[in-house]
Every structure is written in C-alpha cells, then in structure tokens.
Amino acid sequence: MPLSTGPVPVAGRARRVLQDDPRPTFFTSTIDGAPRWAIGVLTAVQAAALSLLTLAVPAIAVFVATSADPANADVGWTRAVVVATNLWLLAHGVPAGLGGVVVSVVPLGLTVLALFTCYASARRSGHATRSGALASIGGYAGVTGLVALVVGAGAAGVLRALVGGLLVGGLGIGAGLLRRPEAPPWGRVVAPLGDRLPAPVAVGVRAGVLAAAGLVALAALLTTLWVLAGRATVVDVARGLSLDAVGGIVLALAELAFVPNLVVWALAWIAGPGFAVGAGTRFAPSEVVGGPMPALPLLGALPDAHGGAVLLAPLLVVGVGVLAGLAVHRWLEPVRPRDVAVAVGVAALVAGILAALLVAVAGGAAGPGRMAQVGAHPWWVGLVVAAGVGGGVAVAAVPSDRAVRDAVQDRWARRRGAVPAGVPDAAPGAASDT
Numbered sequence: 001m002p003l004s005t006g007p008v009p010v011a012g013r014a015r016r017v018l019q020d021d022p023r024p025t026f027f028t029s030t031i032d033g034a035p036r037w038a039i040g041v042l043t044a045v046q047a048a049a050l051s052l053l054t055l056a057v058p059a060i061a062v063f064v065a066t067s068a069d070p071a072n073a074d075v076g077w078t079r080a081v082v083v084a085t086n087l088w089l090l091a092h093g094v095p096a097g098l099g100g101v102v103v104s105v106v107p108l109g110l111t112v113l114a115l116f117t118c119y120a121s122a123r124r125s126g127h128a129t130r131s132g133a134l135a136s137i138g139g140y141a142g143v144t145g146l147v148a149l150v151v152g153a154g155a156a157g158v159l160r161a162l163v164g165g166l167l168v169g170g171l172g173i174g175a176g177l178l179r180r181p182e183a184p185p186w187g188r189v190v191a192p193l194g195d196r197l198p199a200p201v202a203v204g205v206r207a208g209v210l211a212a213a214g215l216v217a218l219a220a221l222l223t224t225l226w227v228l229a230g231r232a233t234v235v236d237v238a239r240g241l242s243l244d245a246v247g248g249i250v251l252a253l254a255e256l257a258f259v260p261n262l263v264v265w266a267l268a269w270i271a272g273p274g275f276a277v278g279a280g281t282r283f284a285p286s287e288v289v290g291g292p293m294p295a296l297p298l299l300g301a302l303p304d305a306h307g308g309a310v311l312l313a314p315l316l317v318v319g320v321g322v323l324a325g326l327a328v329h330r331w332l333e334p335v336r337p338r339d340v341a342v343a344v345g346v347a348a349l350v351a352g353i354l355a356a357l358l359v360a361v362a363g364g365a366a367g368p369g370r371m372a373q374v375g376a377h378p379w380w381v382g383l384v385v386a387a388g389v390g391g392g393v394a395v396a397a398v399p400s401d402r403a404v405r406d407a408v409q410d411r412w413a414r415r416r417g418a419v420p421a422g423v424p425d426a427a428p429g430a431a432s433d434t
Contacts (some may be wrong), residue, residue: 006269036127040135040370044169047121047136048143051114052088058253059084065246085151088114091359092144092164104364105374108260111168118172119179126176128183134173140169178386183236200342203332207343208350211324211389215355218316223259224416226266228302233300241295255298261375264299264362267355268376269303271384275363276378278300285310291370319390324351328397344393 010233053200061082086096091110096103115382117139144165150157176181194202227234243251263274265283275282277299288306293299356378363375 122176204346253311348390
C-alpha cells in the first residue's frame, strides 16, 4: 500500500516522535493535553505547596535540632507543622493564635514569599488564557480556604483566607502568566477596561500608582538609613539575647519576615502621622514617645530623631506628587480644563487608598498587653498622603497644561474687558478684512 503524502494528524505526529525518541519515557507527562482549567488548578496547588513547604521544612528542622531539650519532651513534630501553617495563613491575612496570643500583624515578608512562588509557578507551568488564569487564581484561593478550614480558623478565618488567597494569587499568578510566551501584551489585557474609562481617570490611576510606588521606594531608602544609624543598638540587643546558632537563625528569619512592615511604617513616618510599636508609643517627625518593648534586634533601628529639619519630611510626599504631576502632563491630552482637575483628584485618591491599605495590612496586634497596638492609623495616613500627592500633582500639572493656561488667560482677558463677554475668540490665523 502506498504511503499517504497528506498532512499527518497531530496525534500521529506526537506518537511518531515518542517512538523515534530514544530517551526514557518514565518522566514524560501528558499535562499538555489536559484541559486548561486543570492545568490552572495544578499550578495553584504547586504555588501553595511551595510556599507552605518553605515554612514547614525549616520548622521541622528546628524541632529536630531542639528535640533533645527536656523542655520540648512533650512537644510533637506536628506542632511545628501547625505553627508553620498558621504563619502561612497569617501571611494571607488570617489572624494566628500563637501560644494563646492572637497575632494579626501580617508578616509582609512571608506574603512576598507567597507572591514569588505564585509568580514562579505560573510562569513555569501556567497557561495564559482566561480559563487558565481564572482556574489558577480560584484554585489558589480554594487551597488557602481549605487550609484555614483544616486548622480550625472558623468561618471568619476561612473567609479572610479566601480573600487573601484571591489577592495574593491574583497578583502573583497574574504577573507570572503575563511572562508566559503565549501571553498577550499588558496593554491588550487592560484595553477593555482602559477603553471604558475616561482618559483623565485612566491617567489619574496610573499617576496614583506611580506616586504610591515612589513613596514605598523612599520608605525603603529611609529604612536602610535607620538600620545603618541604629546598627550598634541592633548588635547590642542581639548579643544580649545570648542565642545559640539555631536560635539566632530562627530569629534572623523571623525578623526578615517583618522588614517590609518596617518599610510601611517608614512610609507613615514620612507622611507625618508616624506609627506606634506598643500602646502609648509614637514615632513621628514631630515627636518620639518610647516605652517598654520586646528585646528584638530589629526594633533597635527605630528612629529617635524628631523636630528641626525632620519636620520637613512630609514635603517628600509633595515631591513625589510633583513627579506624578509631570507624568500626568506627559500622558494627558486634555480637551477641557477640568480634565486636568479630574486627573489630579483621581491620582490623589488612588495614592491615598493604596497607602491606607498598606498601612492597614502592616499593623495590628503583635502580642499581649501593650503590643496589641502596632503600626499606624490607615485612614489618617491615607488622607495625609492623598493631600500631599494631590497638591504636588496640581503644582506640576495645572500650570504647565496648555488648556488650563488658555482658559485662565481668556477669563482674565474677559474680566479686564479686552474681550467682550459672549464674543468668541478669533480663530488663529484667520484673515483680516483689511
């Protein structure tokens, strides 16, 4: 029988490649032929498992290293897994009960870890389609809610786990899927929403996000300066604890998990309201009110400067707003003068909301008694940031906008009587009768 010269079906080509390939097929997977929603769910399970194991394995290692201590004779290895699971849920916004104390301060370092595992898993194994993305994000939220249900977090805890899973999974998995080879450009993804938003609103949202990112960058720089200035205190506190090698590693990892929280507190310090580390304390440019605190080396980096030139720190918020205003001037092509005002208002609102959300997540209860109040007031910081950013955007965008200048000049000319009221301006370049 003569061989057919027509196109070979896809299944036939795949079968022929497998037959001709001399490599072992024991590790060959058929996941590429699975439905896209199934691939998405597997990607979500992989992301959750990676971040959870990253916490559980060191916890079990610490248990093994300290199992010879008589004080841990009645403690099973499963207790280490439970603690690691509670910390993982805490990174997703679920309050944890540790040692009979409710802790609600989200360790943002662990949240960043969860975001990274979501990103890496989606970029490696995800499928950049609508069904694949929805399945991955929904699957991650489902796994988070299931873990909260297993550890007995209660109805409120399960709900918070679902919301936290949606946020973490949406950001991490979404960013990873956008890096896939088959992913569409970011502009095409947001085009349906961008086309429905008025141009001033869309530009204001972009400027507000830019301002919030600039404030976080400034806060990170300030945190670095705080650590360098207080390094002697940090070292003295660490030496005073007299920890062994295992205890020192555990403490160092635990403090790294809360370094992003210190960055957010620095943002509240720059804005002016400041933050608290325990009830009755306040760290702000205007005053520093200390009090008894836990013996943690990281707290040795808290600022002690106040008054004088430090009082000008909130002007940095206005400076960031000026940079965002220059972006508004570049991005926006206003048709009416009020378009600039809309962009300025939206930018201030978005920056204030983002700052308030960050402060709300980075604060809460960190222990019993006085330590039940840690962080800053979210809405107070948000209002101050919105006012500062809005003022800076207005200073940079309004005077430099041609439509605004033309409107002001026209109104000033009408008030002086140079142009009679009700008479439109002559068209540029119009020929004169004379």
